[in-house]
Amino acid sequence: xxxxxxxxxxxxxxxxxxxxxxxxxxxxxxxxxxxxxxxxxxxxxxxxxxxxxxxxxxxxxxxxxxxxxxxxxxxxxxxxxxxxxxxxxxxxxxxxxxxxxxxxxxxxxxxxxxxxxxxxxxxxxxxxxxxxxxxxxxxxxxxxxxxxxxxxxxxxxxxxxxxxxxxxx
Numbered sequence: 363x364x365x366x367x368x369x370x371x372x373x374x375x376x377x378x379x380x381x382x383x384x385x386x387x388x389x390x391x392x393x394x395x396x397x398x399x400x401x402x403x404x405x406x407x408x409x410x411x412x413x414x415x416x417x418x419x420x421x422x423x424x425x426x427x428x429x430x431x432x433x434x435x436x437x438x439x440x441x442x443x444x445x446x447x448x449x450x451x452x453x454x455x456x457x458x459x460x461x462x463x464x465x466x467x468x469x470x471x472x473x474x475x476x477x478x479x480x481x482x483x484x485x486x487x488x489x490x491x492x493x494x495x496x497x498x499x500x501x502x503x504x505x506x507x508x509x510x511x512x513x514x515x516x517x518x519x520x521x522x523x524x525x526x527x528x529x530x531x
Contacts, residue, residue, distance in 0.1 A: 365395040367403055369417065377424055377458065382468035382475035383448035384429045384456040385486055389470065392436075393417075394443030404441030411435075413444055426459040427451075454490035455483060 364379045376391070383389035393413070394404045405413060414433040421429055432447045455478065458466035467478040467486065478486060 363389060364391040365397040366393045367396045373420055378468050378475045380421055380448055381425060381456045382470045384451035385454055386470040388448055388450040391446040392443050402439045402441050405444055410442055410444055417446060424458055425456055427453040429456055455486035
């Protein structure tokens with residue numbers, strides 16, 4: 363969760379958190395609360411619906427792929443704040459559309475938004491393509507059915523020996 367008194371003049375600071383939430387397990391950015399003190403100041407006279415539309419457009423226009431959000435007003439201590447809820451992304455990695463994904467893919471680490479390193483970026487790309495690392499075939503090798511069957515035979519034999527030994531003990 364992130365607290366913002368208002369949307370920063372440099373939108374990239376705000377978008378960095380939105381991207382990091384989408385690239386990890388989701389999160390909320392609440393506008394109208396001072397981060398350092400957690401004092402509720404609200405959004406003032408701004409229309410929550412116009413501000414919501416503005417934020418939605420900012421995210422859609424600046425981030426790629428499209429980040430799924432739910433933006434809604436909420437009353438806290440008698441003041442209106444705006445909650446920007448970001449859902450975990452299905453099409454990772456997310457990044458700024460006008461820059462490279464290597465430079466603007468972020469992830470959440472201990473409550474902060476950090477640039478994704480090259481290893482994390484590769485993991486995000488695999489997740490986004492619905493692949494797991496252990497399902498990938500090594501580049502430059504061919505599948506050999508006889509070797510795969512031999513490996514299965516050896517593993518089965520080892521498991522049988524382990525089970526047999528446990529029964530003796």
